[in-house]
Amino acid sequence: MNSKAAEIERENPIIVGLDIGTTKICVTVGRRSSGNKIELLGVGKADSAGVSRGVVANIQKTVGSILEAVEIAEAQSNVDIKVVNVGIAGQHIKSIQHRGIFTKTDGDDEIIRRDIERLISDMYKLVLPPGEEIIHVLPQEFTVDNEPGIREPIGMAGRRIEANFHIISGRVTDIKNIKKCIDNSNLEVAELILEPLASSEAVLDEDEKNAGVVLVDMGGGTTD
Incomplete structure (x- = not known):
């Protein structure tokens, strides 16, 4: 939302x-x-x-x-x-898979909602083919400090956050x-x-x- x-x-x-x-x-x-x-x-x-x-x-x-x-x-x-x-x-709706990475630099090793929002926001900056626009960025799975399979990283300790995203676009x-x-x-x-x-x-x-x-x-x- x-x-x-x-x-x-x-x-x-x-x-x-x-x-x-x-x-x-x-x-x-x-x-x-x-x-x-x-x-x-x-x-x-x-x-x-x-x-x-x-x-x-x-x-x-x-x-x-x-x-x-x-x-x-x-x-x-x-x-x-x-x-x-x-x-x-x-039929103009398309979707792609993409992986994003974010490294915390604020000195705090606890992952907060703003970190995840920043990672999602970065996905909206992806360059798509001309005439297409991103509608949704859907996080699927996170990796925190090389630990995969994490569904909800908020509150965890970690500095490097990676995530698989399903990105939906339209004309x-x-x-x-x-x-x-x-x-x-x-x-x-x-x-x-x-x-x-x-x-x-x-x-x-x-x-x-x-x-x-x-x-x-x-x-x-x-x-x-």
Whole structure:
């Protein structure tokens, strides 16, 4: 989660998801409750008229479908929707594996969250082929002072931190078109999220993820 999304989450218990699909546009409104659970308040659906194979093909028609779905969700939830978490998918999505290294130089041998954030931030500086943009940087496994297989290094003693990352990217023009649709709908993007990743957060627990469960997200235009 980026810093902007985290700030919005702290200030507002309401969270809104927007799925721009090939056959339908779906808006869900929820309220964050105790235990970090989400109470569903409303759902809005509209036929998708401007999306082809997960990619925006007609901005005006897509905006119309978004506004229709938002209106239905607002009526059900009694929430004035201004900020949305937007799903992204499509055949333009790519992923690569990359390894990063960070050596602490602050004189403290305890690994803190800022060290991990710096390592992740460095991954966003990778040079991709022209026309591509990084969407997510997902840490998979850490190595601390040559000790591999570490899932959670924060709090451990160590100075050299290495990590394997799964880096997800998308085509810049397609990302811009999604953001333009949101902007033209008088909405603000809190975070852009890969749709299969969002689905995994919704239906899989940590044990299932660590065991290597395969999640297949079958949509009207793409299967991820």
